[in-house]
Amino acid sequence: MDLSATAIATPNIALIKYWGKEDEKLIIPKNSSISITLDESLSTKTSVLFSSSLKEDIFYINGEKQDLSNNEVKERFNIINMLRQEANVNEHVAVVSENNFPTAAGLASSASGISAMVFAASKALSLNKSLFELGIIARQGSGSSCRSLAGGFVKWEKGSRKDGLDSSIRQIAPSSHWPEIIDIIAIASKSKKKIPSRSGMKQTVETSILYKARPEYAEEACISMEKAILSKDFESLALLTMRDSNNMHALMLDTWPPIIYLNQTSLEIIGEIQNLNQSMGKLVAAYTFDAGPNAHIITTKEHEKEIRNILEGIDGVESIISAGIGNGPRLLGEKDSIIEKYIKL
Amino acid sequence: MDLSATAIATPNIALIKYWGKEDEKLIIPKNSSISITLDESLSTKTSVLFSSSLKEDIFYINGEKQDLSNNEVKERFNIINMLRQEANVNEHVAVVSENNFPTAAGLASSASGISAMVFAASKALSLNKSLFELGIIARQGSGSSCRSLAGGFVKWEKGSRKDGLDSSIRQIAPSSHWPEIIDIIAIASKSKKKIPSRSGMKQTVETSILYKARPEYAEEACISMEKAILSKDFESLALLTMRDSNNMHALMLDTWPPIIYLNQTSLEIIGEIQNLNQSMGKLVAAYTFDAGPNAHIITTKEHEKEIRNILEGIDGVESIISAGIGNGPRLLGEKDSIIEKYIKL
Numbered sequence: 001m002d003l004s005a006t007a008i009a010t011p012n013i014a015l016i017k018y019w020g021k022e023d024e025k026l027i028i029p030k031n032s033s034i035s036i037t038l039d040e041s042l043s044t045k046t047s048v049l050f051s052s053s054l055k056e057d058i059f060y061i062n063g064e065k066q067d068l069s070n071n072e073v074k075e076r077f078n079i080i081n082m083l084r085q086e087a088n089v090n091e092h093v094a095v096v097s098e099n100n101f102p103t104a105a106g107l108a109s110s111a112s113g114i115s116a117m118v119f120a121a122s123k124a125l126s127l128n129k130s131l132f133e134l135g136i137i138a139r140q141g142s143g144s145s146c147r148s149l150a151g152g153f154v155k156w157e158k159g160s161r162k163d164g165l166d167s168s169i170r171q172i173a174p175s176s177h178w179p180e181i182i183d184i185i186a187i188a189s190k191s192k193k194k195i196p197s198r199s200g201m202k203q204t205v206e207t208s209i210l211y212k213a214r215p216e217y218a219e220e221a222c223i224s225m226e227k228a229i230l231s232k233d234f235e236s237l238a239l240l241t242m243r244d245s246n247n248m249h250a251l252m253l254d255t256w257p258p259i260i261y262l263n264q265t266s267l268e269i270i271g272e273i274q275n276l277n278q279s280m281g282k283l284v285a286a287y288t289f290d291a292g293p294n295a296h297i298i299t300t301k302e303h304e305k306e307i308r309n310i311l312e313g314i315d316g317v318e319s320i321i322s323a324g325i326g327n328g329p330r331l332l333g334e335k336d337s338i339i340e341k342y343i344k345l
Numbered sequence: 346m347d348l349s350a351t352a353i354a355t356p357n358i359a360l361i362k363y364w365g366k367e368d369e370k371l372i373i374p375k376n377s378s379i380s381i382t383l384d385e386s387l388s389t390k391t392s393v394l395f396s397s398s399l400k401e402d403i404f405y406i407n408g409e410k411q412d413l414s415n416n417e418v419k420e421r422f423n424i425i426n427m428l429r430q431e432a433n434v435n436e437h438v439a440v441v442s443e444n445n446f447p448t449a450a451g452l453a454s455s456a457s458g459i460s461a462m463v464f465a466a467s468k469a470l471s472l473n474k475s476l477f478e479l480g481i482i483a484r485q486g487s488g489s490s491c492r493s494l495a496g497g498f499v500k501w502e503k504g505s506r507k508d509g510l511d512s513s514i515r516q517i518a519p520s521s522h523w524p525e526i527i528d529i530i531a532i533a534s535k536s537k538k539k540i541p542s543r544s545g546m547k548q549t550v551e552t553s554i555l556y557k558a559r560p561e562y563a564e565e566a567c568i569s570m571e572k573a574i575l576s577k578d579f580e581s582l583a584l585l586t587m588r589d590s591n592n593m594h595a596l597m598l599d600t601w602p603p604i605i606y607l608n609q610t611s612l613e614i615i616g617e618i619q620n621l622n623q624s625m626g627k628l629v630a631a632y633t634f635d636a637g638p639n640a641h642i643i644t645t646k647e648h649e650k651e652i653r654n655i656l657e658g659i660d661g662v663e664s665i666i667s668a669g670i671g672n673g674p675r676l677l678g679e680k681d682s683i684i685e686k687y688i689k690l
């Protein structure tokens with residue numbers, strides 16, 4: 001009996017960041033977070049096949065066979081085991097994943113990868129799961145990946161239950177609510193990031209002197225951000241976005257040993273976006289940085305050309321990608337499966 | 346009647362930083378701070394002359410005539426007016442100051458300049474002032490300058506009085522207590538800093554979300570630092586120093602608009618010092634940054650050569666200066682006056 005499915009999912013860019021867990025095991029965050037799910041300008045396609053013709057579990061990312069005894073890989077792959085067990089399926093599984101963008105350079109490849117994997121696997125196993133249930137599973141692989149399970153503007157609620165069952169995602173508004181919003185991504189380094197987010201945020205919670213001041217502020221920032229999104233108030237969105245990015249990177253610097261993801265190119269981009277906003281007399285663009293040096297410039301379509309020009313003039317910007325707001329993951333047909341590209345059955 | 350004196354003073358490098366005022370007018374800090382007063386490898390020489398042959402007040406820094414109607418200059422020069430008034434002197438004054446290092450690039454030229462000025466002026470006016478009284482005056486010109494009035498390891502106590510009269514400096518230990526300590530300074534940019542400390546720290550206190558977590562921590566850090574100094578525990582001194590530098594720069598990043606003094610060279614120095622400490626299996630050096638990109642590497646003489654070699658290999662390091670621990674300001678003789686270099690009487 002062969003069970004298979006192929007899904008496509010996209011990264012999300014957090015406007016209010018997730019950086020710190022309340023519960024390490026259940027992956028309950030210290031504060032709620034809000035993100036934009038990007039369109040398929042950046043995407044991960046994942047095919048999943050449970051088949052008795054497989055002699056072992058196999059996992060490929062971008063053509064590279066993953067070592068399933070590696071702890072980091074194991075953590076992610078464990079999602080598949082959870083779903084397989086729930087569906088009472090005993091077959092081995094092949095998971096094959098392809099990104100159309102650089103992996104693990106702070107471009108949230110884990111978010112699109114894991115949401116595509118959860119989406120495809122639960123479909124292959126005919127598990128009829130709600131978005132809410134999928135989110136709880138996805139965040140076991142990578143916390144912020146759960147936000148990629150919905151399209152548009154998405155909030156991951158911290159929740160208040162000890163068991164984390166109300167820490168769930170919710171769509172604030174679909175992409176059609178504010179389709180003018182775009183994310184212009186400036187790749188400032190294609191190298192793999194040095195400190196993985198999971199261990200980085202743990203270090204911050206454990207050692208940062210200033211961290212205790214974040215959760216309450218971030219919770220309030222989420223409320224303000226939701227209002228800004230619903231009322232399409234770009235200036236409020238921009239200010240909250242930049243301040244939260246600064247806040248998170250400040251806490252990283254205050255961590256011991258310090259975590260420094262930003263580089264000179266990132267710092268220059270911050271300066272140039274400040275200059276642009278100042279020269280316009282209002283906020284027309286916001287920078288935000290995840291756990292890497294690449295800048296995400298949140299703006300509206302009318303400013304795209306101008307901002308691309310600015311970014312092109314900055315030393316160290318290796319490439320620029322624009323993405324709109326997307327609709328979340330979707331299933332593809334059987335003919336779109338990429339299993340046979342890598343695995344001879 | 347001519348009243349004159351010449352003094353030499355040196356910068357100090359804070360191990361636990363001053364960044365934020367409790368009282369803007371009295372210059373009472375939000376937290377106590379601790380610094381090392383450097384030796385005369387870096388120094389400011391200042392001559393002061395009150396004379397009836399002067400037709401106006403004149404102020405030179407490094408050969409450049411200062412505009413006494415400029416607010417920043419006025420603030421500093423006001424110290425002279427306070428002292429002149431107290432001494433009941435009506436003559437005009439000439440103040441001439443020379444640094445042997447780049448001005449206002451985060452090398453605390455204001456600290457050595459102001460402490461030399463206060464020291465020379467109070468001597469010229471025969472005001473018999475205690476260190477404590479001099480400190481209260483000096484900090485009107487630049488808060489951290491008061492720490493340069495004593496030698497060795499110096500604490501500026503926050504104090505608890507509303508009028509700031511117990512916010513004073515105190516020598517923790519003289520330079521002879523731990524003469525092996527040196528500060529290796531890597532100049533990462535000779536350009537004048539963009540945001541003056543005075544307005545920068547005000548912005549931080551007013552806008553940083555995380556700032557509220559600093560004062561209590563910094564107060565405790567001062568207590569731990571004093572213990573580390575008294576017991577010559579270099580590893581504790583190094584850890585406290587690096588963490589406090591990171592903490593202050595984190596708060597600067599969390600300020601709106603963000604204050605970013607560190608550049609790529611600074612970040613690389615941080616990384617290299619971390620590597621060195623890791624390879625040694627213990628902390629043998631600590632980086633610390635004031636309001637600028639230049640690194641101060643606090644270490645002991647035995648590691649000087651090694652660290653200079655490391656710094657020389659870092660892109661963007663323009664020059665390297667080593668300084669030991671100094672003894673605070675001192676008076677020079679009449680023949681050392683530099684007044685006539687600039688002013689024809």
